[in-house]
Amino acid sequence: TDLNLQLARTYVEDARDGRHSDFKLSERHLRLYHLYQNIWGQCLLYLVIALHLLLALFEKPAVPGLEITYWVTMLVEFGAICFYLFRLTLISVFTPLTRFWSDTKHMLIIILTVLTFLDMVIYIGLTESGHYGVRWSRALRPLFAVNFPEMRQIRRSFRNLRRTLPDVVNVLFLFFFSLAIFALMAYKLFGERGLVWVDGRPYFSNYWDSIFDLYVLVTTANNPDIMMPAFDESAYYVVFFVVFLVICYFIYMNIILAVIYNNYRKHLKNEVRKSVYSKRQQLSKAFEILAVSSGNKRVVTRGRFMQLMRTLNTKTNPALINVYWIVLDTDGSDVLDKGEFLRLADLLNVEVSEVVDRTTFMGHFFPRIYFSTPSSILRTIVKHKLFQVFFDVLTLINAVVIGLATSDSEWDDTAEWVFLSLFMLEIILKMYTFGLRRFFKKFWNVFDFFVIGAAFILGLAEAIADEEGKSRLTLDVLLVLRVLRLVKIVGSVQRFKVIVHTISKIVPSLLTYGAIMLVFYYMFAMVGMESFQGLVKFTGYDIEEGSELYCSNEALIHSPFWKDHYCNNNFNDVIHTFIVLFELTVVNQWHVIAYGYADVTDPWARFYFMLFHLVCVIVVLNIFTAFVLEVFILEY
Amino acid sequence: TDLNLQLARTYVEDARDGRHSDFKLSERHLRLYHLYQNIWGQCLLYLVIALHLLLALFEKPAVPGLEITYWVTMLVEFGAICFYLFRLTLISVFTPLTRFWSDTKHMLIIILTVLTFLDMVIYIGLTESGHYGVRWSRALRPLFAVNFPEMRQIRRSFRNLRRTLPDVVNVLFLFFFSLAIFALMAYKLFGERGLVWVDGRPYFSNYWDSIFDLYVLVTTANNPDIMMPAFDESAYYVVFFVVFLVICYFIYMNIILAVIYNNYRKHLKNEVRKSVYSKRQQLSKAFEILAVSSGNKRVVTRGRFMQLMRTLNTKTNPALINVYWIVLDTDGSDVLDKGEFLRLADLLNVEVSEVVDRTTFMGHFFPRIYFSTPSSILRTIVKHKLFQVFFDVLTLINAVVIGLATSDSEWDDTAEWVFLSLFMLEIILKMYTFGLRRFFKKFWNVFDFFVIGAAFILGLAEAIADEEGKSRLTLDVLLVLRVLRLVKIVGSVQRFKVIVHTISKIVPSLLTYGAIMLVFYYMFAMVGMESFQGLVKFTGYDIEEGSELYCSNEALIHSPFWKDHYCNNNFNDVIHTFIVLFELTVVNQWHVIAYGYADVTDPWARFYFMLFHLVCVIVVLNIFTAFVLEVFILEY
């Protein structure tokens, strides 16, 4: 029947896309399920999530110039959450009831909704009655996104992270134990000697400071400063720091990576096994629905298979369906048994490059010109190896010209137009010779097209604009585009191709890790902004011209934070906060920032920075390294 | 015959120890071969190598107080090289001639000898005629050591390193290409804007500086300082640095690690395969010598096997030889065929814990006391779980006491003696109960014994010494020992045991990597000392008390090197040089040191530091990480 066909189609599609089918078996629920999976609905969800997260730009502390009264941002947030609830209601209708309520994802969304509404009410109450309110639920925003079924990939990475943790925790315990022992030793050895750091801070003068300073040393951020005061006393004391670094940095940090890598591999294998199993199960269901008895076994007939293929949401042409049939029906029995049918999902995931009309647009519509002798000669030239060599050499000359040009020189503007025109010509000739379809199939051509095209358009706009219209930003972008052009040489060097290929394999998953980072960044950013906003301000360092001293906070007098000119590393809006968090991810000098905010608040503020390092650097970045290692072993 | 037995013995021993037998087949040459392999001769070689390397302490620029006139150090070096040549001559006598001369190891030793003598002669000539001479051959010293057959393990790691390089070089090329592109972009974007670093240095003002500063950023050492001047101009510029760090730090550095890890695994597999093959070959040779024909196959008889076993240089008792026979003769035919014989080497490497007399010394000689009722009760108590718990708790209390004690307090000296006595009592009771043999079999007991024992002896010496005799160093060592005592708690926590076990597996190979590091350190140290000695001096930072300004070098005025109090990071003797190189290995702030030495010499001095980073950090440390990863996958 029709319902059966629709059911089978859904199972096959879900198996192909790696979704887990979960719906009540009726036509109405199936329709709702498809409505939920609708691509536009999903795009809208992504849009709402993005909007919801971007609210941080407009809320207090807002990016200068973007501040909006809190009623507006709250209304938007209310709308976003209503949309989440609408999606969730849809899920609750088509999902079997017990399955819906036993799913932690759904529970979490409901809890998050309640918490957010609660926070909103409290905030409105406090603000309207003239009190100071904190929008603490903002830190929970990314969790909404993560808990929607659409974010399968990110949730999988989170799951992997969560499962890796228990083993890592053991090593971390041992690590912190060693740290505590070394800190006690340092405190006892150096604490009462009246030594000071370069900035005048007492040296290992209490136990908690000793622990923090040695933790910073494990991140190498205060090496060798931490040992210089002791070193100046006696070279023997260096032994302490060398032993500490060998054990806690060179050995432990590698072991933490090894444990994470080891667990990552283990869980990856399990994930793959589970996903294969779930795929087989769904295809089995589809098979049971479609199959008829034939002799003593159940099979899918050719007609039924064709029906199924025609209902799939990716339209495939009849020729391709026939190919599928031939590939699947290995024994040529003209029916599919279960084993043959189960290979369908993998087959559908194979990218089929259909044989296309090889003639180009020009060849098709203006054959007289395209196939004329001059045109043929031209096409032969373009296809010749020397054509590419010529343009590679030109690119190198371009690099030298860029390097030599100064802002005073006039000749480089002319040179730039010559180069730009030549490169445009290269692109046009290649398009003409190979046709658009083949041209855009190569990554480096696409790269070229956009870099040169954008430079051309921006350059034209610049040339037309009068003196006042020339913006610094446009000029900078033009410059970047000009230099980026040089990158395409990579595409011409054979030995780089394997590496670039492997890197390109990493990029999609990089986005997943980027998303995980974003979740943590957002949560830490909200906490950081609520804690540190407005305490440190950037007003410039030109004291005579009126810049305020010590980032406008007296507590930063004598601090390296002020001496290193870090006033812009503040939590005054979400953009600055994200930049600070990125700096903390790169780790170096994080202790200067941590001590800066400890100076303007409380020594315990350092804990926020330490926790960020533990979560984002030690755990997430190591998992990323583990992922790169695994990709390389499989791909290289 | 006797020669045959000796030959077979040599093959078996070499197979067991993983050596590669290479000698002429005569009794005399075999004797020389054994003479060369003699353990005392090898110890002497290690001693001479150590002495040779330690000469750097006494040569100009010598460690203060250790300087010796160059005639003496040269005589010692001459002696060392004569000893090397003597060993080499020995090898040349017993090794087949063509094999000897085709071995690069031997060639290298001869070349190194010639170079060293040449350098010595030139140096004497220059010095005696009043010129300035450089002992450049000192940088080659560690290569002598590496090229002796005894240093198999280190040479294997070097080979692994060399084979890993070609693939890494491709990635490094791509990396440096990207660096060059980004540097061009930064130079163009920021170079002509009149920006300055915090220390007043112009910002991206020329191309080579841009490359160096961005290379430093890849090591994260000048993050976020490098972006602050641009960030202060506009937050948009941060995008440049974020993109740079994501590509060149987060992606490339992980890819370099992945490539190294991948190659390491590949070569490790080859090494293992080759070593198994070489073992089999040597055992095959031994078998062919010992075997007699029996029916249509060749076998080794029991009598011949017993003869062989008795000649092996590790004396094994007859009972054990019988066990070996039973294990090897799997088919019970009372002769060994080739397949059975080939398993001998692995069998000899299995550590056999012979069944020993379980009664303790006390139980053996004073059974009346040892087995009396009070003694039995005592032993039951010691074996009880609570006994261990009691002393663990005591250790924790000890930790708290150490933490609370100050140098003014008197009570902690008394407390220390109480704790020390109790811990001594624990050790004595355990020895009494378990016997010495079982006591010393446990790592943590040995650890305890030495830490407590040393503290006891040093403490007694301290107590006896009068006020003047008390040295700061002894007090410091006592303090360290006191805190080290707390480490043994690790041995009591179950969840730490697996990790500690794995770490202990890493330690032996850690020594190999330590040796590789030492080779590079020594070479870089000699070059560094010749280039930078005496340019920077530490005289303290108390200007009023007469300390010289700017590390006694005017060129360091305004430099972060001086502001960070890095005067002690100098190349004035080999100890200071090694400390600086260690700091460079930890990477952080290496650019401050590099710029410091560039200030006092030439901007190109930075190249020395960059090369050190490339070799010791990017290559050697990543190979170490690869090794740890592999150990963990195999062991955990």
Ligand code: NA
């Ligand atoms: Na660093």
